Amino acid sequence: MKILSIHDLQIIRKRAEHHLSLREESNEKVTEKCYGLASGAQHLQILICGGTGCKASSSQGITDNLLKAIQKNEITDKVEVITVGCFGFCEKGPIVKIIPDNTFYTQVTPEDAEEIINEHIIGGRRIERLLYVDPKTPSNRPSISLLYPPIGIP
Numbered sequence: 001m002k003i004l005s006i007h008d009l010q011i012i013r014k015r016a017e018h019h020l021s022l023r024e025e026s027n028e029k030v031t032e033k034c035y036g037l038a039s040g041a042q043h044l045q046i047l048i049c050g051g052t053g054c055k056a057s058s059s060q061g062i063t064d065n066l067l068k069a070i071q072k073n074e075i076t077d078k079v080e081v082i083t084v085g086c087f088g089f090c091e092k093g094p095i096v097k098i099i100p101d102n103t104f105y106t107q108v109t110p111e112d113a114e115e116i117i118n119e120h121i122i123g124g125r126r127i128e129r130l131l132y133v134d135p136k137t138p139s140n141r142p143s144i145s146l147l148y149p150p151i152g153i154p
């Protein structure tokens with residue numbers, strides 16, 4: 001839609017309101033629960049880093065494969081794939097974040113895309129091997145969510 005007036009802009013803003021609020025709500029809470037279509041989630045967003053570092057590590061290939069898997073499973077009306085800016089964690093990219101449960105996957109490859117759709121998005125099960133493991137955490141337990149840009153994390 002071409003923006004020709006302030007009214008056009010208001011229409012676009014109104015249309016995007018729901019999606020933006022979904023992200024805001026998600027950022028307010030970290031949940032242990034993993035949401036998937038099998039657990040009753042109505043709408044999920046997959047945020048893919050489109051920053052330079054992640055792009056250089058094939059984030060476009062991840063996007064392409066996610067879209068193919070979404071189409072294959074006929075869930076295009078329930079799942080959105082959105083390219084976003086740098087998360088500030090480039091060394092662990094490509095980064096993929098799932099909304100609303102705030103799952104933060106690191107070092108994702110295009111080959112992981114189908115598993116993300118089948119396991120997480122449809123099945124509601126996190127993929128442990130893609131979760132970030134803080135080397136300073138004694139238990140080496142994967143971190144489900146990194147809400148804020150993890151500046152300072154080695």
Ligand code: FES
Binds near residue numbers: 053
């Ligand atoms: S470029 Fe993806 S986290 Fe920075």
